[in-house]
Amino acid sequence: MRNALGREVPERIGERSVRPFEGAFATRPAGLKAARFQKFTPRDEDKVLPSIEAALDATELSDGMTLSFHHNFRDGDFLVNQVIDACARRGVRGLRLFPTALFPVHRPLIDHIKNGVIDRIEGSMNGPIGAFVSQGGALRQPAVLRSHGGRWRAVEAGDVEIDVAFIAAPQVDPYGNANGINGKTPCGPLLFVADDAQYARKTVLVTNDLAPYPVYPIEIQQGWVDHIVKVDEIGDPGSIASGTLQLTKSPTRLRIAQLTVDAVVASGLLVDGFSFQGGAGGISLAATKYIGDEMAKAGIVGSFGMGGGTTMLVDLLHRGLIRTILDGQAFDLDAIRSLREDAAHVAMDPGMYANYDSRGCATYKLDVAFLGATEVDLNFNVNVNTHSDGLLLHGIGGHQDVAAGASMTMITVPTLRGRIPVIVDEVTTVTTPGEVIDVIVTERGIAVNPRREDLIDRFRAAGLPVKSLEEIKAEADRLVQPVGKPIFGDEIVAAIEWRDGTVIDAVRKVEGYE
Amino acid sequence: MSVRVGTDSKGDCLVEIAAAEVPDLNVSTKNAGLLEAGLRNVCRTWLEHLNTENEAVTVADFGAVDYVIRARLETAARMARPQATSRLVEMPSREMSERDRPRRSRLYVPGNNPRLLSGIEVHGADCVLLDLEDSVPPDGKLAARILVKHLLASIRFSEEVWVRINPLDAGGIEDLEDILQGQPHGVCLPKAESADDVRRLVAELARIEADLGFAERRTWVMPILETARGILRAEEIAVADERVVIMAFGAEDFTRDVGARRTDTALLHARAQIVLAAKAAGVQASDTVFADLGDMEGLAAESADARGLGFDGKGAINPRQIATIHRAFSPTEEELAAAREVVAAAREAETRGLGAVSLNGRMIDQPVLERARRLITYASKLSQGGRS
Numbered sequence: 001m002r003n004a005l006g007r008e009v010p011e012r013i014g015e016r017s018v019r020p021f022e023g024a025f026a027t028r029p030a031g032l033k034a035a036r037f038q039k040f041t042p043r044d045e046d047k048v049l050p051s052i053e054a055a056l057d058a059t060e061l062s063d064g065m066t067l068s069f070h071h072n073f074r075d076g077d078f079l080v081n082q083v084i085d086a087c088a089r090r091g092v093r094g095l096r097l098f099p100t101a102l103f104p105v106h107r108p109l110i111d112h113i114k115n116g117v118i119d120r121i122e123g124s125m126n127g128p129i130g131a132f133v134s135q136g137g138a139l140r141q142p143a144v145l146r147s148h149g150g151r152w153r154a155v156e157a158g159d160v161e162i163d164v165a166f167i168a169a170p171q172v173d174p175y176g177n178a179n180g181i182n183g184k185t186p187c188g189p190l191l192f193v194a195d196d197a198q199y200a201r202k203t204v205l206v207t208n209d210l211a212p213y214p215v216y217p218i219e220i221q222q223g224w225v226d227h228i229v230k231v232d233e234i235g236d237p238g239s240i241a242s243g244t245l246q247l248t249k250s251p252t253r254l255r256i257a258q259l260t261v262d263a264v265v266a267s268g269l270l271v272d273g274f275s276f277q278g279g280a281g282g283i284s285l286a287a288t289k290y291i292g293d294e295m296a297k298a299g300i301v302g303s304f305g306m307g308g309g310t311t312m313l314v315d316l317l318h319r320g321l322i323r324t325i326l327d328g329q330a331f332d333l334d335a336i337r338s339l340r341e342d343a344a345h346v347a348m349d350p351g352m353y354a355n356y357d358s359r360g361c362a363t364y365k366l367d368v369a370f371l372g373a374t375e376v377d378l379n380f381n382v383n384v385n386t387h388s389d390g391l392l393l394h395g396i397g398g399h400q401d402v403a404a405g406a407s408m409t410m411i412t413v414p415t416l417r418g419r420i421p422v423i424v425d426e427v428t429t430v431t432t433p434g435e436v437i438d439v440i441v442t443e444r445g446i447a448v449n450p451r452r453e454d455l456i457d458r459f460r461a462a463g464l465p466v467k468s469l470e471e472i473k474a475e476a477d478r479l480v481q482p483v484g485k486p487i488f489g490d491e492i493v494a495a496i497e498w499r500d501g502t503v504i505d506a507v508r509k510v511e512g513y514e
Numbered sequence: 515m516s517v518r519v520g521t522d523s524k525g526d527c528l529v530e531i532a533a534a535e536v537p538d539l540n541v542s543t544k545n546a547g548l549l550e551a552g553l554r555n556v557c558r559t560w561l562e563h564l565n566t567e568n569e570a571v572t573v574a575d576f577g578a579v580d581y582v583i584r585a586r587l588e589t590a591a592r593m594a595r596p597q598a599t600s601r602l603v604e605m606p607s608r609e610m611s612e613r614d615r616p617r618r619s620r621l622y623v624p625g626n627n628p629r630l631l632s633g634i635e636v637h638g639a640d641c642v643l644l645d646l647e648d649s650v651p652p653d654g655k656l657a658a659r660i661l662v663k664h665l666l667a668s669i670r671f672s673e674e675v676w677v678r679i680n681p682l683d684a685g686g687i688e689d690l691e692d693i694l695q696g697q698p699h700g701v702c703l704p705k706a707e708s709a710d711d712v713r714r715l716v717a718e719l720a721r722i723e724a725d726l727g728f729a730e731r732r733t734w735v736m737p738i739l740e741t742a743r744g745i746l747r748a749e750e751i752a753v754a755d756e757r758v759v760i761m762a763f764g765a766e767d768f769t770r771d772v773g774a775r776r777t778d779t780a781l782l783h784a785r786a787q788i789v790l791a792a793k794a795a796g797v798q799a800s801d802t803v804f805a806d807l808g809d810m811e812g813l814a815a816e817s818a819d820a821r822g823l824g825f826d827g828k829g830a831i832n833p834r835q836i837a838t839i840h841r842a843f844s845p846t847e848e849e850l851a852a853a854r855e856v857v858a859a860a861r862e863a864e865t866r867g868l869g870a871v872s873l874n875g876r877m878i879d880q881p882v883l884e885r886a887r888r889l890i891t892y893a894s895k896l897s898q899g900g901r902s
Contacts, residue, residue: 250629251630251633251634251637251832251833251834252632252633252636254833254834255633255636255637255833258837388548389545389547389548414633416579416632417577418524418525418544418545418576418577418578419543419545419549419552419553419575419577419578419579420545420548420549443633443636444633444636478668479579479580479581479668480552480579480580481551481552481553481555481556481580482552483548483549483552484547484548484549484550484551484552485548486547486548512547513547513548
């Protein structure tokens with residue numbers, strides 16, 4: 001069937017029937033949230049187990065179960081591979097993996113997909129696993145990708161029932177209180193999976209730092225936790241900044257960052273109480289820095305900056321340029337240190353951040369967001385999941401949540417990556433619909449969504465290089481021969497959910513190239 | 515016979531040409547499914563033009579845009595066979611620029627680095643200077659002049675584009691043979707030391723322009739004064755030919771030549787000499803570059819000083835410096851307001867038939883009035899171009 005954007009989406013994914021995307025704010029939830037079985041825990045029960053294997057016994061881990069994980073260690077995670085290896089050793093098959101995100105470090109899972117240990121993945125797949133899946137790698141059912149807010153919604157709505165939540169936890173006490181900002185190897189707040197911990201049939205904390213009762217801050221609490229496993233290592237915090245967190249030196253990218261900030265100034269939104277979120281890409285980091293410089297120059301103080309916390313954002317807080325940071329995850333070690341030391345650096349869970357089916361989203365309080373993209377099309381639709389070659393290489397992250405929430409959503413992209421144009425006639429995959437995108441900033445000019453005439457006038461008045469997306473595209477296309485297109489098969493390898501649980505697009509198997 | 519050119523850096527490509535029994539073209543790129551057909555297309559078209567025969571051509575692409583690939587192919591072909599053509603298939607058509615247009619910034623970019631050249635036209639510099647001289651090592655000179663030619667042929671510049679060639683006796687003439695096909699607005703002559711240097715350049719320009727069929731076209735000249743000798747002859751250099759529209763100061767070479775340290779005092783005489791010679795000849799003067807990219811305040815201060823001395827612009831080593839330089843060399847709102855008051859007072863005096871113009875009790879003499887008029891004209895040129 002076709003959804004409101006005209007994208008062909010499946011009627012069913014596995015046992016679940018699909019609701020097609022109707023519009024960014026079209027659907028309304030109904031009924032009650034899902035809930036968890038009650039449980040009594042005797043006063044003196046010892047929750048600590050000696051090994052992952054013992055946890056598999058205790059949780060009665062068996063075929064077809066759904067296992068959840070968080071991605072706070074990003075490319076330095078040790079837990080996912082350990083647990084799935086242990087499952088494979090005892091012959092468990094048909095698992096559904098429900099991670100917040102997978103990274104290149106999880107490449108060994110490909111073998112477990114091939115031999116049937118894993119037959120479904122619902123979560124972001126950054127890199128090799130995504131590429132494997134989109135070439136028709138043997139997942140028995142299509143993968144499902146959700147935004148941060150969308151994943152939380154799916155758990156609360158009962159769309160995904162978690163059997164066992166395995167939570168890598170840097171500091172844990174023997175009764176099951178835990179946080180991610182202290183301990184030997186802090187990774188950032190564990191709130192990302194606070195819903196998993198509360199909704200899973202069994203919740204298991206895995207730690208390398210078992211500290212006396214009670215540890216604090218308490219991000220995961222004792223009442224949610226069934227078992228605790230002490231291991232030697234859970235992850236390498238040195239890999240948290242997995243490649244993306246470099247302040248760019250590229251003149252092209254710095255120009256995009258500067259134009260972005262010039263546009264923010266011209267928009268009139270940069271006044272006392274200003275709030276914004278930038279991503280962790282090079283352009284966003286530079287823009288965050290320049291925004292700070294503009295705020296200092298104008299003598300204004302922002303209400304909050306929203307993370308992924310980065311050293312750039314922390315710097316704005318320390319310089320008194322923003323009153324608070326609201327943070328869902330830490331993108332570098334400076335952000336983790338600040339979470340420990342700065343009372344105004346507030347950790348929040350993805351439900352508070354962006355749950356569509358809720359009584360309030362922090363993203364709705366944003367004035368400005370600047371986000372990246374792999375492709376943008378002439379209808380302002382944005383793709384962050386697949387590349388022009390059709391391969392599924394990235395998760396959604398908070399893209400949909402922030403784009404839908406901010407008063408002015410800006411996509412910051414170069415017009416070419418190597419020989420591949422970024423502005424295209426039609427995106428390979430729609431992650432975020434053009435109706436929630438306001439401005440596209442490229443090194444060749446700024447395109448404004450026609451429904452934001454107010455911005456067009458302001459940008460022109462400020463002397464900014466406002467152009468149509470068609471003009472910008474034509475300038476870039478002159479520099480390279482037309483690129484080929486992937487040939488997609490009928491097989492759907494992944495569904496992209498919009499943040500309300502409807503399906504905005506489907507990713508199909510890549511069979512070759514035209 | 516086998517030659518290999520280019521690099522494996524981002525935005526570049528490696529091209530290898532070797533003798534072979536049968537002609538062959540091998541293309542590799544990271545995203546072959548999407549890109550191979552287009553790459554082959556660029557290569558095949560250009561190889562036909564270059565008349566390669568019985569040669570195996572291997573192209574390894576690292577995200578190079580079309581003009582980079584064409585340039586690398588031509589470089590390899592010319593190294594393999596000296597008789598290979600150096601002519602573009604199609605010359606661009608770039609209009610001449612106005613002789614006294616604003617030239618607040620001249621942005622240098624190394625001519626043999628595709629990554630740095632990429633998008634150089636978007637930064638809003640009044641003059642982009644594609645450099646073939648100091649930033650290009652001797653073994654890269656051929657590749658650089660060919661790359662710059664192909665860039666000029668395919669990139670549209672909304673402001674001016676110049677090429678800094680090598681000294682005429684050290685490859686400069688060969689540079690011209692290639693780059694003039696791309697029709698830059700002007701050519702910078704490094705280490706200019708006499709009117710004869712300029713006249714020699716102009717003679718070469720005229721010859722090659724005629725060869726290429728650009729009878730009506732005049733390529734502007736920017737002598738760069740960066741030696742003691744050059745500074746002393748600033749006056750004759752400025753008037754050597756009508757193509758000279760601007761003179762630039764190069765402090766790095768100058769301090770080395772003179773044995774001075776780079777202080778404002780040490781440079782003052784040279785700077786003043788260039789400004790005086792330029793202004794006496796009715797041409798513009800552009801100050802040397804400011805090398806500390808991290809120090810924007812220092813750049814602003816040095817730019818303000820240069821403007822105070824009478825310079826019209828300044829060199830930039832990075833696009834990040836352009837905004838600061840433009841601010842320093844653009845009239846401020848206050849200056850413009852004052853100039854408008856002076857002009858208004860003059861108009862009023864004229865309508866009332868008064869011989870002398872006065873404003874707020876002070877007499878306005880003719881030079882002040884002229885200066886005010888020039889400032890207003892200049893500001894309107896800046897706003898017409900949409901420059902900032």
